[in-house]
Amino acid sequence: MLPPLLTVNDCSQRPVPSPAGFAPIAPPKNGGRFGVAKQSTGKKDLTEQTRKAQLLEKKAWDIAYSGVKSMPMNLFMMYMSGNSLQIFTILITVMMFWNPIKSLMSLDKAFDPIARSGSVQLFMPKAMFIAVNIGNMMIAMYKCAQMGLLPTSDSDWLAFAPGIPRTVPVPGELLW
Numbered sequence: 640m641l642p643p644l645l646t647v648n649d650c651s652q653r654p655v656p657s658p659a660g661f662a663p664i665a666p667p668k669n670g671g672r673f674g675v676a677k678q679s680t681g682k683k684d685l686t687e688q689t690r691k692a693q694l695l696e697k698k699a700w701d702i703a704y705s706g707v708k709s710m711p712m713n714l715f716m717m718y719m720s721g722n723s724l725q726i727f728t729i730l731i732t733v734m735m736f737w738n739p740i741k742s743l744m745s746l747d748k749a750f751d752p753i754a755r756s757g758s759v760q761l762f763m764p765k766a767m768f769i770a771v772n773i774g775n776m777m778i779a780m781y782k783c784a785q786m787g788l789l790p791t792s793d794s795d796w797l798a799f800a801p802g803i804p805r806t807v808p809v810p811g812e813l814l815w
Contacts, residue, residue, distance in 0.1 A: 688758075695759045702749050703764035706742060706771035713778060722785045732786070735779035739772035 657663065713735055720728040742749070746768060750761050783789050790796060 699764040703767040739775040
């Protein structure tokens with residue numbers, strides 16, 4: 640047999656039991672929200688400023704390490720493109736040079752939202768940002784060396800080497 644249907648009057652007269660594990664909280668006396676007591680404003684402002692400064696510092700370090708996130712993809716693209724001189728390989732290498740240069744040129748713009756607050760030291764995050772981007776450029780330099788575009792052997796500098804002087808005249812040579 641089904642229980643009888645409840646009406647609105649039946650529900651309002653009978654108290655609803657609390658769920659298991661629930662501890663009732665008395666309403667606050669100082670005008671705060673339910674379950675949250677109001678704190679003194681000085682201490683709350685101090686903790687809020689500390690939290691904000693920590694959050695801004697974390698954001699600064701996230702910006703500083705943003706170039707590291709592109710390193711694995713760049714390394715994979717370098718591996719897949721090979722060492723031969725083709726348009727695809729050259730475009731990837733140019734992109735690997737250009738993106739860090741573009742990032743370094745917009746260094747102040749990247750950290751501007753955090754610098755406006757004035758509460759966070761940005762020297763170390765900016766130094767890390769510069770180091771990461773120089774690291775990305777070094778990876779591109781390695782790619783250029785593997786493709787043979789950098790003058791790294793003695794034969795690359797033969798045009799600037801002095802010639803060997805002749806000690807024996809050659810027959811038919813005009814001597815002035």
